[in-house]
Structure formats: structure tokens, C-alpha cells
Amino acid sequence: MNLKLIGIATALTLCLAPLAASAHKTWLHPSGTVFSDTGAWMTVDAAVSNDLFYFNHVPLRLDGLQVTAPDGSRVAPQNSATGKYRSVFDLELTQQGTYKLAVVNHGMFAQYQLDGENKRWRGAPAEFKTGIPAAATDVEVSESLGSVETFATVGSPTRSVFKPSGKGIEMVPVTHPNDLYAGETATFQLLLDGKPAAGLEVEIIPGASRYRDQPEEIKAVTGADGNFQVKWPHAGMYWLETTSTDELTSLPEASKRRLSYVATLEVLPQ
Amino acid sequence: MRAIATAALLAMLVLPAALPAAELDISVEIPRLNVSEYHRPYVAMWLERPDHSVAANLAVWYDVEMKAGEGSKWLKDMRQWWRRSGRSTPMPVDGVSGATRPAGQHQLRFNDAKGPLKGLPPGKYELVIEAAREVGGREVVSVPITWPGSSPQQLKAKGTSELGQVRVSITP
Numbered sequence: 350m351n352l353k354l355i356g357i358a359t360a361l362t363l364c365l366a367p368l369a370a371s372a373h374k375t376w377l378h379p380s381g382t383v384f385s386d387t388g389a390w391m392t393v394d395a396a397v398s399n400d401l402f403y404f405n406h407v408p409l410r411l412d413g414l415q416v417t418a419p420d421g422s423r424v425a426p427q428n429s430a431t432g433k434y435r436s437v438f439d440l441e442l443t444q445q446g447t448y449k450l451a452v453v454n455h456g457m458f459a460q461y462q463l464d465g466e467n468k469r470w471r472g473a474p475a476e477f478k479t480g481i482p483a484a485a486t487d488v489e490v491s492e493s494l495g496s497v498e499t500f501a502t503v504g505s506p507t508r509s510v511f512k513p514s515g516k517g518i519e520m521v522p523v524t525h526p527n528d529l530y531a532g533e534t535a536t537f538q539l540l541l542d543g544k545p546a547a548g549l550e551v552e553i554i555p556g557a558s559r560y561r562d563q564p565e566e567i568k569a570v571t572g573a574d575g576n577f578q579v580k581w582p583h584a585g586m587y588w589l590e591t592t593s594t595d596e597l598t599s600l601p602e603a604s605k606r607r608l609s610y611v612a613t614l615e616v617l618p619q
Numbered sequence: 620m621r622a623i624a625t626a627a628l629l630a631m632l633v634l635p636a637a638l639p640a641a642e643l644d645i646s647v648e649i650p651r652l653n654v655s656e657y658h659r660p661y662v663a664m665w666l667e668r669p670d671h672s673v674a675a676n677l678a679v680w681y682d683v684e685m686k687a688g689e690g691s692k693w694l695k696d697m698r699q700w701w702r703r704s705g706r707s708t709p710m711p712v713d714g715v716s717g718a719t720r721p722a723g724q725h726q727l728r729f730n731d732a733k734g735p736l737k738g739l740p741p742g743k744y745e746l747v748i749e750a751a752r753e754v755g756g757r758e759v760v761s762v763p764i765t766w767p768g769s770s771p772q773q774l775k776a777k778g779t780s781e782l783g784q785v786r787v788s789i790t791p
Contacts (some may be wrong), residue, residue: 385694528702546780617698
């Protein structure tokens with residue numbers, strides 16, 4: 350593969366990330382997840398990388414960032430910036446309870462032919478009708494729906510932010526994500542369009558991958574009730590991902606739907 | 620032996636009002652550490668039931684002097700205490716929370732007539748002591764006890780870094 354081709358391949362991967370099943374890992378990395386007091390600040394890195402949690406590929410754009418406070422209100426991030434390898438933002442935690450931080454992506458991707466040339470288009474579902482020339486032929490459209498999340502709690506963990514929307518893959522914790530400890534087993538439920546998602550494969554990888562030889566990934570599969578379990582081998586930040594494909598698209602033109610869910614979870618020492 | 624038992628029984632019958640309340644004495648050493656930047660540790664002490672639920676908070680030493688309650692920012696660093704009860708207990712708590720202590724041996728005395736041990740059902744508990752120090756380490760030392768038990772108990776434990784000698788004495 351010559352350099353130019355590598356460049357094109359990288360660009361293609363970027364277009365699809367985080368929704369294609371690529372080697373790249375998309376994540377939000379919080380400075381902390383457990384806080385004693387309201388008025389605490391957290392800062393978050395957002396990136397797409399090969400390793401966890403290192404900035405070595407591209408930043409994760411914050412266009413789809415939605416921060417939900419314990420009372421259900423939307424919180425605006427502060428000091429947002431996007432650099433070469435990462436995006437960052439700060440949050441002031443003014444309420445007791447659990448916050449959800451999510452970069453939500455709902456997009457359309459199309460390949461088509463125009464005047465004998467291969468073309469690509471990418472955008473929001475609402476833009477699709479005007480996005481592709483009427484003369485286009487061999488149009489192949491896919492829809493992508495994904496969420497990249499992390500959680501933080503001031504004081505006692507609360508559960509209001511886990512109310513499912515019924516769209517795409519969502520995680521409903523049985524064990525609270527800000528109450529995870531080394532040596533213990535956590536249970537989470539995955540929903541697909543609001544219903545328990547059976548048979549979803551989940552991959553969990555501990556951070557600090559630079560300092561060990563093997564990824565040490567943990568695999569899990571959801572049962573009929575959508576539940577899966579993880580026993581945390583040691584303390585640290587963990588990256589969790591699951592993906593799925595189906596034909597339940599929201600646009601009749603789209604033939605395929607790609608779904609993904611990513612979460613960064615902090616496991617504390619006993 | 621029998622005579623002693625009889626005497627004890629008599630004493631109990633004769634002097635019920637003078638019976639001392641059951642007592643729990645704790646002696647905790649905060650070791651002197653030779654480190655370039657020393658901060659006094661945050662220390663929490665509590666009694667746990669066998670299922671790890673908290674039966675009584677005995678002491679929480681943290682930086683209560685800082686303006687605007689900023690000392691409570693690091694309460695979460697006493698991770699086990701924070702999980703078991705800290706995060707659902709608004710600080711400060713009268714008679715439980717207090718200022719951090721310097722290196723040395725510290726004595727605490729509780730009885731069943733007042734404070735955190737009042738009304739505590741008899742049974743097996745774990746006395747847990749957790750220390751966390753800014754730019755330092757964290758350590759948890761626990762001592763299984765029977766409260767109040769039928770005879771005096773003398774128990775010992777020792778930390779290796781942030782806590783030193785721990786002595787527990789229970790007088791039923």
C-alpha cells in the first residue's frame with residue numbers, strides 16, 4: 350500500500366468512526382468520576398485512538414456532546430477546544446448525583462455513481478434528500494447511530510440519567526457505573542431501541558495499554574434479558590464497546606443501520 | 620472459681636445502677652513519615668456489619684478549617700468509607716467529624732450510653748480505620764470485634780504505611 354492509499358484508507362476510517370467496526374477506539378476520558386462536593390470541576394479528553402487512553406490518532410469532535418445533569422437538565426460544557434489529537438472540555442458539577450456525558454452521533458452515509466465516478470456523501474438524516482444529486486445511480490445508503498459515554502457522580506449515585514430514549518443501543522446499569530470496585534462483578538443491561546438486546550457481544554479493555562504487552566480484553570455476551578456481567582480484575586479506567594448491524598433504518602433509502610455504544614468506566618481499588 | 624462467679628453475680632444484683640456502660644477504647648497511631656511533603660492524613664473510623672453496611676460512624680478527621688468547606692473535596696479519597704457511608708452522610712457530623720490529627724498515638728473512647736454506639740445491637744462487627752493522605756498513600760486496617768461480648772477483649776492490628784499500631788479494648 351503506497352502512502353497515498355494509506356491516506357485515503359485513513360480518511361475513510363475517519364468518515365465511519367466511531368460507527369464502523371474499525372480498530373480505532375473512540376472515547377471520552379474523564380479526569381475523575383467520583384466527587385465529594387458540588388462545585389467540583391472535571392475535565393474530559395475526547396479522542397479516537399488505537400490505544401487506550403492515548404492521543405495518537407484524531408480528536409473526537411464535540412458537535413454531538415450532550416451532558417445531562419442529575420435533575421435531567423442539559424449542561425453546557427465549558428472551555429471546549431479541539432486540537433490535533435484530542436478535544437477537551439470542562440464541566441462544573443453543581444448538583445448532587447450522577448451526570449451522563451455522551452457524544453451522540455446520528456448520521457447517514459451514502460456511496461453512489463455520478464457520471465461514471467464513485468462518490469461519497471455523509472451527513473445528517475434530515476439533509477439526505479438534498480445531499481445527493483438527482484442523477485446519482487447505484488446509491489447505497491447506510492444509517493449510523495452511536496453514543497460514546499462516561500459518567501460522574503457528586504455524593505451518592507443516582508439513576509435519573511439512565512432513562513432510556515428507546516433509540517439505538519443504550520446501557521441501563523444494574524450496578525451503578527460510578528460504584529465499580531476491583532474484584533467485584535458488575536452487571537449492566539443493554540437495550541436496542543428500548544428493548545433488551547440479546548446476544549450482543551461486548552468488549553472491555555483496560556486503559557494504560559502502553560504499559561503491557563497484551564490488550565487483556567474481556568469479552569461478554571448479553572443474555573435474553575440484555576444483561577451482561579464483568580468481573581473487574583484490577584482498578585483503573587476501562588473502555589467498553591458493543592456494535593450491531595440491522596435493517597431497521599429510519600429512512601426508506603437506507604438499507605443498513607450501524608449501531609454502536611461505547612462507555613469509559615472507572616474501577617476503584619477496594 | 621465458683622465463689623468468684625457467685626460474687627460477681629451478687630455484685631451485679633446489688634449494684635445495678637453502678638454498672639458501668641459497655642466501653643470501646645481505640646488507640647490509633649498515625650506514624651511519623653519522613654517524606655518531602657507531609658500532610659496530615661484524613662482518617663475515618665466506623666463499625667461495619669458482616670454485609671459491609673455501616674452500623675456506626677465513629678470518627679471522620681478531615682481538614683475542617685479550610686474556607687468554604689473546601690476540605691470536604693478530598694473526603695472521597697477515603698474510598699471505602701466514602702462508598703460505605705460518606706457519600707450519603709452530609710459533613711460535618713456533630714461528635715463524629717473533627718480536625719485532622721498530627722503524627723502520634725490517638726485515643727478514642729466510646730460507650731453505649733451515648734454517641735454512635737447508643738442502641739447498637741450486640742453482635743459481630745468489623746472496626747474499620749481508613750487513612751488517606753494528600754500526595755501520599757491510603758491504607759485500611761480492620762479489626763473484627765464482638766460488641767459488647769461477655770468478657771473484656773483486647774485486640775491489636777497494625778498498618779504498614781499510613782497507619783501504625785491499632786489497639787482496641789472492649790469492656791462489656
